[in-house]
Structures are given as C-alpha cells and as structure tokens.
Amino acid sequence: MVILTVDDSRTMRDMLRLALAGDEFEVVQAVDGLDGLDVLGRNDPDVIITDINMPNLDGFGFIEGVRRTERHRSTPILVLTTESDGAKKQRARDSGATGWIVKPFDPVKLIEAIRRVAA
Numbered sequence: 179m180v181i182l183t184v185d186d187s188r189t190m191r192d193m194l195r196l197a198l199a200g201d202e203f204e205v206v207q208a209v210d211g212l213d214g215l216d217v218l219g220r221n222d223p224d225v226i227i228t229d230i231n232m233p234n235l236d237g238f239g240f241i242e243g244v245r246r247t248e249r250h251r252s253t254p255i256l257v258l259t260t261e262s263d264g265a266k267k268q269r270a271r272d273s274g275a276t277g278w279i280v281k282p283f284d285p286v287k288l289i290e291a292i293r294r295v296a297a
Contacts, residue, residue, distance in 0.1 A: 179296060180204045182223035184214035184240060185258070186232040190281070194227065194258075197285035203292075211235025215243045218250060225292050226250075230259040230266065238273050245274035254295035258283060 181203050183194045191207050198205050206221050208214035210232040218226075226244065230237035237257060244250050254276040261267075267278050276295050279288060 179225070179292075180206065180221060180223045181292065182206050182208065182214065182217060182221060182226045184208045184211060184217075184226065184228040184232070184237070186210050186229065190229070190258075197283075197288060198292075211237060211240030211243070214240050218244060218247075222249070223253060224296050226253055226255045227258050227288075227292075228255060230257060230261055230270070238269060241270065241273040241275055256291060256295065258288075 179202060181198055183191060183205060185191050186209055195205050206217055206223065208217040212235045214228065228237045228240055241255055244255060255274060256277045256279055257270050257275050258279045258281060260281045262280050270278060277291060279291060
C-alpha cells in the first residue's frame with residue numbers, strides 16, 4: 179500500500195516513515211502542499227496523510243487541490259495535525275478530508291486508521 183505523507187516538519191516526516199516502515203507500506207513524502215500536489219502527480223497513493231499548517235500551500239488548499247483531480251478524487255485523506263479546533267475539522271471535512279488525527283500520534287492507531295479508510 180502506498181502512503182503519501184505531506185508535512186513541513188522533517189522530524190514528523192521521519193516519524194511517519196518509521197511508523198509505517200515495513201513490507202505493508204511504501205511511503206512517499208512531500209514537504210508542503212505545493213510539493214504534495216507535485217508528488218501526487220507522479221504517484222498513485224492508496225492513502226494521503228497531511229498536516230494543516232504548512233508554508234506555500236496549507237493542508238486545506240492541498241486537500242482541495244487533490245479533490246479537484248479526477249484521478250485522486252476518492253483517495254482517502256487523513257489530516258494529522260496539532261490542531262483540534264472543531265471549526266478547522268469541519269473545514270477539513272468540507273474540503274474533502276476523510277479523517278482527523280491529532281499529534282502526537284499513536285503508530286498503532288494510525289495504522290488502524292489507514293487500514294480502515296483504505297478498505
């Protein structure tokens with residue numbers, strides 16, 4: 179299963195790669211929303227995990243960009259962020275996000291969420 183992670187924090191990208199490392203997942207990564215759309219154009223991830231607060235193009239703009247493409251319109255998108263505000267969660271849902279996970283994340287629960295949305 180291919181997972182695209184989009185986060186401006188190198189530490190968080192490394193943590194996600196370690197959490198998802200193994201035979202089950204292939205991880206491709208992007209450093210912000212603009213890079214995420216570029217990487218997405220060259221890959222067909224089964225699930226996308228994105229942060230919200232990023233430079234150049236935030237997670238909301240990234241999600242909206244993903245949903246505008248026919249090819250990835252139905253790809254599950256999990257938001258992984260420090261934000262927990264209800265209005266931001268609703269905005270993410272309205273933009274096309276599938277789910278919301280608050281950092282710091284539990285690797286076991288993250289994998290369970292990925293499997294659930296990819297099923």
